[in-house]
Amino acid sequence: MTMPDEFDPDDNFDQAFGHESDVDEEAAQEAVVWQLLLLINPGDEDAALQQFAAYREAAADAGEDADPVWLLRDAIDWKAGFFVAEDDPQALVESVDELAARWNLHIDWGIDDEENDLDQVEVPTLINTAYDRLREHHYTLWTWETGSEHHAGWITQQRDDEALRLVAGALGFHVRTGAG
Template sequence: MHTEYDPDDNFARAFHPDADLDEDAALEAVAWQFLLLVNPGDEDAALLQFGAARDALAEGGDPVAVLRDAIDWKAGFHIQDDDATGLIEVMDELAARFNLRIDWGVEDAFDDEFLAEAEVPALINIAFDRLREHHYTLWTWETGEDTHAGWIALQRDDEAVPAVAGALGFHVRPGAG
C-alpha cells in the first residue's frame, strides 16, 4: 500500500492509490469545470468549447494547449507581448460577452499615439481593474513564451480558478501579476 504523504499534492491524495480511476474521465471532468469557470453563465459556449477540446484531450493532447486553442477569442486570449492592439480588441470582445465595456483611460484606445506608448502588461492591469468594478477577475497564465494569455471569470470564483486551472497545468495569477 502507498503510504507516502505529500501535503502539496492535493490531487494525488484525492483517490485511494489502488482505486480503479479512469484518468481520461477525470481529465475531462476538470476540463469541463475549467470551461464553466471561464464561460460564466454560458453553459452553451462551454459545451461548444468542450466538444472542440474533448477529442484532443482523449488523444493525449497537452491540456493547456488544447484548452488555450478551444477558448481563444471565445472565452480567452493568447497574444504576443507587444500586441497592444490585439489585447484591446480581444479584451473588448470578451468583456462584451458580459455586456461590459472597458474604459482604457483614453478617448480612442486605437489612437496610434496611445498604442505606440501602450504596454501589454499595463493594459492587462487596466482591464483587470475595470472588470473588478463589475465583480469579474481577469486571469493570466504563464505561457513560457513571449506571449500573454488569460481569461475572465467571476470574482466569486477566485479560489476555484487557480485550483482547477492548476490541476490542468495552468500557472495562473490575477491581472498581469
C-alpha cells in the same frame, strides 16, 4: 470497511486517488476541463459545451501525449480566452473587449486616442487596467504563464477566484490575476 493502520482523516483525497485507485485519468481530466470551461464561461453553459466538444475532438486527434493547456487554448481562443503577442497591445484590447462584451461590459482603457496611443502602452499595463475595470463589476481577469512571448488568460466571476486557482492548477495552468 477497515481503515489503514496509518489512517489520516485529513488525507481523504490521497486515500481516494492513491496509486492503487482505479480512476480513469482521461475521464478525470475531462471533468476538470469541464469545470474550467464553466468558470471561464460564467452563465453560458452552451458556450462551455461547444468549447468542450472542440477540446475533446482536439484531444482525440492529438492522442495520449496531448497537453490539455494547449488544447484548451485553441478551443477557447477569442471565445472565452485570449492569447496575444507581447508586442501586440491592439490584439489584447480587441480580444478582452470581445470577452467583456459577453456581459455587456465596456472597458475604459484610459487611452485618449486608442488607434494612435495604443502602441505606446505595454500589454502588461493594459492587462492591469482591464483587471481593475472588470473588478468594478465583480469579474476577475486572469493570466497564465505561456512559456513564450505571449500573454494569455480569461475572465471569471470574482466569487469564483479560489475555484479557478484550484481547477486551473489541476490542469497545469500557472495562473495569476491581472493585477500584476
